[in-house]
Each structure stands twice: as structure tokens, then as C-alpha cells.
Amino acid sequence: MSQHVGSDTASARPAWAGLERSAAAQARLHELVPGGAHTYARASDQYPEGMAPVLARGAGAHVWDMDGNEYVEYGMGLRSVTLGHGYRPVVDAVAAAVADGVSFSRPTTWELDAAEAFCAQVPGAEMVKFAKNGSDATTAAVRLARAATGREVVAVCTDQPFFSTDDWFIGTTPMDAGIPRAVSGLTVRFRYGDLAGTASLLAERRGEIAALVLEAATAQLTPPPGYLEGLRALCDREGVVLVFDEIITGMRWAAGGAQSVYGVTPDLSTWGKAMGNGFAVSALAGRRELMELGGLATDERRVFLLSTTNGAETGGLAAWLAVRRTYESRDVPAVLAERGRRLRTGVEQVVDAAGLSAHVTVSGHPACLVFGTLDATRKASQAYRALFLSELLRGGVLAQSFVVSAAHTDADLDRTVDAVGRALPIYEAALDAGSTDRFLVGAPVAPALRERAAPRRLRHDTDSIRRPGGAR
Structure with a gap:
């Protein structure tokens, strides 16, 4: 990576537009779908309160929410999308197959x-x-x-x-x-x-x-x-x-x-x-x-x-065969590992430079990276995770993890490292304050598999999206 990671891509990225339309859609989802999503790992309680984008489309390693915000996405499709959203050889193979019956x-x-x-x-x-x-x-x-x-x-x-x-x-x-x-x-x-x-x-x-x-x-x-x-x-x-x-x-x-x-x-x-x-x-x-x-x-x-x-059904099998053909022509697992190593190096550089390597970590298999968020006592913290996620979202990165795809480009990785760098001053300020209370609105994120809805019991009066520039 360059020494000035992500500066060009960051300046070209549209400003954060807020999440008002996502808020309305998420509220309606909660009325119609238990948990507001069809997979617990996709639910709004896995994101900072009031900051759960509802997505409209994707292309490659990028997604757009209902409010027009664009993000570099990680963990795409809960780690199911290795080739990128809308990958044409797969889409075309599926379209051709289902046209003859499903x-x-x-x-x-x-x-x-x-x-x-x-x-x-x-x-x-x-x-x-x-x-x-x-x-x-x-x-x-x-x-x-x-x-x-x-x-x-x-x-x-x-x-x-x-x-x-x-x-x-x-x-x-x-x-x-x-x-x-x-x-x-x-x-x-x-x-x-x-x-x-x-x-x-x-x-x-x-x-x-x-x-x-x-x-x-x-x-x-x-x-x-x-x-x-x-x-x-x-x-x-x-x-x-x-x-x-x-x-x-x-x-x-x-x-x-x-x-x-x-x-x-x-x-x-x-x-x-x-x-x-x-x-x-x-x-x-x-x-x-x-x-x-x-x-x-x-x-x-x-x-x-x-x-x-x-x-x-023919669509799923056609997709599998098209994915396999891509893997035969390109060493996709090797690409994933290379992308992951490059991302990890960049993130660790900016974290080390900020003096926060004891609090923000990147670990795991290079094709399946996760990040850790630790509090002032160096214990894993859901509150600091929520704070980190919120700042990444503001920086145009949607990331429950740092699990890459083969669609992630150098520019995507640079933009991600830039977003991490921009999140660190707020993270450090919360560490200095001894709490995320002044910087985080609402309850922290919570484990997907837990006995009760608390600490993210739905409160319709407060489960709304924060306005741009509002309290953090």
C-alpha cells in the first residue's frame, strides 16, 4: 500500500447522507419480520443502535443503502460471496439455466x-x-x-x-x-x-x-x-x-x-x-x-x-458450476489470502501509528479476518465494537468483520484503512474518558445467540436512525 493510505479514494467518496429511509424500512421490517431480518447475524442488534443500513443493491465489493450511501462491504453475504456481488459469469449462468425451467x-x-x-x-x-x-x-x-x-x-x-x-x-x-x-x-x-x-x-x-x-x-x-x-x-x-x-x-x-x-x-x-x-x-x-x-x-x-x-433447482446448481469454473481459471483462495494479508498490514500500520494496537486488533486466517475491539482494561467490549462500527459506517465501510472477497481492489482496501484511521481518534477519546457513553448513542451491539432480547430489546421510540452530525 502507499504511505498515504486511502487519501484519494476517501476524497472521492460522497459525504455520509444519514439513514432516514433505512430507519423507516428497518422499523417496518421489525413490524413484519421477527428480529427485523431473516438471519440473526443480519439483524439490527448487530449494529450500533440507529445505524443499521438497509441495502438496495451491490456491485463487486460495494453496496448502496436506501439513502444512497455507498460502502465497501466485508463479510459479504455472511461470507458466501467470494467473487463479488453481481459477478457476471455466475449471474449469466443462472439466468440461462432458469430460463429453461427451475x-x-x-x-x-x-x-x-x-x-x-x-x-x-x-x-x-x-x-x-x-x-x-x-x-x-x-x-x-x-x-x-x-x-x-x-x-x-x-x-x-x-x-x-x-x-x-x-x-x-x-x-x-x-x-x-x-x-x-x-x-x-x-x-x-x-x-x-x-x-x-x-x-x-x-x-x-x-x-x-x-x-x-x-x-x-x-x-x-x-x-x-x-x-x-x-x-x-x-x-x-x-x-x-x-x-x-x-x-x-x-x-x-x-x-x-x-x-x-x-x-x-x-x-x-x-x-x-x-x-x-x-x-x-x-x-x-x-x-x-x-x-x-x-x-x-x-x-x-x-x-x-x-x-x-x-x-x-437448476439456478443453484448452475451457480455452483459457474463458481467452480471461475476457481479453475483463477486461484481464488490465493487471491482472498493476498487481499486479506494486504488489508491486515494496512490496518495494523494505522493502529500502531495511533498507539492503539492493544485495543484494536486484526486476527485470523487471511481469507477470514476478524477485528477485535478492547476497552481500557484490554477486555473485549461490545460497546467499543459498536463505536468502531459506527465510525466505519460514517467512513463508508460496512464491516462486521474484515472478511474479504476477490472483488476487493487496492482502492477498496486503501479506503478501508483510511476509514479505520479516521475512527481511531474517537476510539482513543472514549478510552481516555473511560467509557463510550459520550460518544455512542443507545445500547451496544449484542451477541446474536443470547437468551433474551435485552440489552437490545426493541424500543420503538428510540430505535430510529441518528441524524448526520448528531450526538455520538
């Missing part, structure tokens, strides 16, 4: 082509079934493991926040209202990287655990040497099905997923997000002898594996 009463050539391509790309995929979201695929993996082993208990990694919207997993989170205890009691936890602890758990519950479910790696977790190989050996010894959740790592870490990076093949793996560059498509893949329990070449009791009306 859903039929028999399988289509799209299903055969997509299955051939997927099994050729993923090391552990001898068979595959497509669906529309990662939760369905992962729950199907759990059901398959239970059927194959005759066991009911599932072990999930406690250091990883999310695996499925279904009862077997959500019952283990603080947001467990409506989940029978009999169901949630069938899920146990193990710590990432603690091979000895996992071995003890499997020994203690010998003959009970059907599957180990984990992400092979995350933004913050890299497998210690021998760890994944050790899990593979443990599962083989104890007759447990090893499931890798590749919903995020698949086609972000590598085209073949984390399993291809670390050289450990699971029994089953689940995929989603980046497969369709934002189009809805997911997959369950794995060993033939397991997958066929949901098929017709078995004498065992049949498993109702995945059977969805829209699981193989």
Missing part, C-alpha cells in the same frame, strides 16, 4: 453435472447430495451418523459457535427456548485442539457417541500438528463418524476445503456459503458406504437423508 418432477442434467464436478473437486466426496442451506446438510450428516452407528449422542466442538439451526445444536446454545431437554441432552462438547480430552470423552461415553462434528479450522483456530490426524485415528478406533463442517472453509481455504489443506479426510463433510457466490446451494458429501444408507443400494434400514423440493 424445478422438475425428475432429476436433471444439472444434477449429474454438478455431482460429477463436486466429487472430482473434494477429496472425501464419493457421493454427494445437494440442498439449499448448511444447517440442513449438517443435520443430515448427524442423522446419517446416528443411523450408521446405532448411537444417539453427538459431540460438537465447543470453541466453534454455530453448526445448525436445528434442535440437536441450538439446544446447546443460550437461545434454547422451545428445544426439549431430551433432545439437547444428546449433544455433548469437546475442546478444539485437546486430543487427550476428546479421547477421554470418547472413552467415558464409549458406545454412545455417533459423531464428532467440527470445523477443521476457523478464522481463529488452526489445528495443532497431529491434531486432525489424531481425531481421525480416535474415530476409527471408537467407531465414531468424523464430520467436518466446511460451510465456511470450503472454497475459502481451498477449492477442496480444509480437508485438502490439512490432508485429513473426514467420513462426511458439509458445504455451503461460497459454493454459489451468494446463490442458495449446499451439499453433504462423504464415503459411499455411509451416504448409500440414504439411497437404494443398501439392505439396511433406509435413512431419510435429504429430500427437498428446491435442493436441486
Whole structure:
């Protein structure tokens, strides 16, 4: 990057126009949609109170809200968009496919082509079934493991926040209202990287655990040497099905997923997000002898594996095939990693220059970066996160994370670093004051999975958008 990061792009950016139209739309969404959004991670409580843009369109790595504000966006589509919004090869492929029909009463050539391509790309995929979201695929993996082993208990990694919207997993989170205890009691936890602890758990519950479910790696977790190989050996010894959740790592870490990076093949793996560059498509893949329990070449009791009306609609499969073609012609995971490293370097430079490296951090896999916001005592703070987010928004950056896409340009990264630099004086002032109270309107952001709506219980009288230049 240049030494004067982002100065040219910042001067060309239109001034912040406020969010009045977004406010009205968000208020109406709250009246019609529980939580005001169809995904908890997209909800207004994940943003500073009164500063939740409602988006109208996107192109590349940029989005525009209803008020005309333009932003460089990160974490695009909750990490599903790796090639950029409106990426023409994917859009054109989908348009051509759906023009000939979307859903039929028999399988289509799209299903055969997509299955051939997927099994050729993923090391552990001898068979595959497509669906529309990662939760369905992962729950199907759990059901398959239970059927194959005759066991009911599932072990999930406690250091990883999310695996499925279904009862077997959500019952283990603080947001467990409506989940029978009999169901949630069938899920146990193990710590990432603690091979000895996992071995003890499997020994203690010998003959009970059907599957180990984990992400092979995350933004913050890299497998210690021998760890994944050790899990593979443990599962083989104890007759447990090893499931890798590749919903995020698949086609972000590598085209073949984390399993291809670390050289450990699971029994089953689940995929989603980046497969369709934002189009809805997911997959369950794995060993033939397991997958066929949901098929017709078995004498065992049949498993109702995945059977969805829209699981193989032509648009989603066409999107996946177009994404795959792009990955064949361009090393997209390498581009993502390079973009992430460049962004991290630039942000760390301005943070270090401001003397705030103990309070604003960037960490994680270069293709999946997250930022940390720490208070004066160097503890993670939702209030300081809200303050940082609000200043980034004013600077034309929409960022719950710093997860990049291949569409992010040098100018986008420079503009982001410039926005971070402009946010730091206010952040430092709040640190000096010992509180964000003078600088932040409303309650801080809050974890998406929490027991109650507080501290972001909706208050219709105050859940409005701040005016430009208003109190911070």
C-alpha cells in the first residue's frame, strides 16, 4: 500500500447522507419480520443502535443503502460471496439455466453435472447430495451418523459457535427456548485442539457417541500438528463418524476445503456459503458406504437423508458450476489470502501509528479476518465494537468483520484503512474518558445467540436512525 493510505479514494467518496429511509424500512421490517431480518447475524442488534443500513443493491465489493450511501462491504453475504456481488459469469449462468425451467418432477442434467464436478473437486466426496442451506446438510450428516452407528449422542466442538439451526445444536446454545431437554441432552462438547480430552470423552461415553462434528479450522483456530490426524485415528478406533463442517472453509481455504489443506479426510463433510457466490446451494458429501444408507443400494434400514423440493433447482446448481469454473481459471483462495494479508498490514500500520494496537486488533486466517475491539482494561467490549462500527459506517465501510472477497481492489482496501484511521481518534477519546457513553448513542451491539432480547430489546421510540452530525 502507499504511505498515504486511502487519501484519494476517501476524497472521492460522497459525504455520509444519514439513514432516514433505512430507519423507516428497518422499523417496518421489525413490524413484519421477527428480529427485523431473516438471519440473526443480519439483524439490527448487530449494529450500533440507529445505524443499521438497509441495502438496495451491490456491485463487486460495494453496496448502496436506501439513502444512497455507498460502502465497501466485508463479510459479504455472511461470507458466501467470494467473487463479488453481481459477478457476471455466475449471474449469466443462472439466468440461462432458469430460463429453461427451475424445478422438475425428475432429476436433471444439472444434477449429474454438478455431482460429477463436486466429487472430482473434494477429496472425501464419493457421493454427494445437494440442498439449499448448511444447517440442513449438517443435520443430515448427524442423522446419517446416528443411523450408521446405532448411537444417539453427538459431540460438537465447543470453541466453534454455530453448526445448525436445528434442535440437536441450538439446544446447546443460550437461545434454547422451545428445544426439549431430551433432545439437547444428546449433544455433548469437546475442546478444539485437546486430543487427550476428546479421547477421554470418547472413552467415558464409549458406545454412545455417533459423531464428532467440527470445523477443521476457523478464522481463529488452526489445528495443532497431529491434531486432525489424531481425531481421525480416535474415530476409527471408537467407531465414531468424523464430520467436518466446511460451510465456511470450503472454497475459502481451498477449492477442496480444509480437508485438502490439512490432508485429513473426514467420513462426511458439509458445504455451503461460497459454493454459489451468494446463490442458495449446499451439499453433504462423504464415503459411499455411509451416504448409500440414504439411497437404494443398501439392505439396511433406509435413512431419510435429504429430500427437498428446491435442493436441486437448476439456478443453484448452475451457480455452483459457474463458481467452480471461475476457481479453475483463477486461484481464488490465493487471491482472498493476498487481499486479506494486504488489508491486515494496512490496518495494523494505522493502529500502531495511533498507539492503539492493544485495543484494536486484526486476527485470523487471511481469507477470514476478524477485528477485535478492547476497552481500557484490554477486555473485549461490545460497546467499543459498536463505536468502531459506527465510525466505519460514517467512513463508508460496512464491516462486521474484515472478511474479504476477490472483488476487493487496492482502492477498496486503501479506503478501508483510511476509514479505520479516521475512527481511531474517537476510539482513543472514549478510552481516555473511560467509557463510550459520550460518544455512542443507545445500547451496544449484542451477541446474536443470547437468551433474551435485552440489552437490545426493541424500543420503538428510540430505535430510529441518528441524524448526520448528531450526538455520538
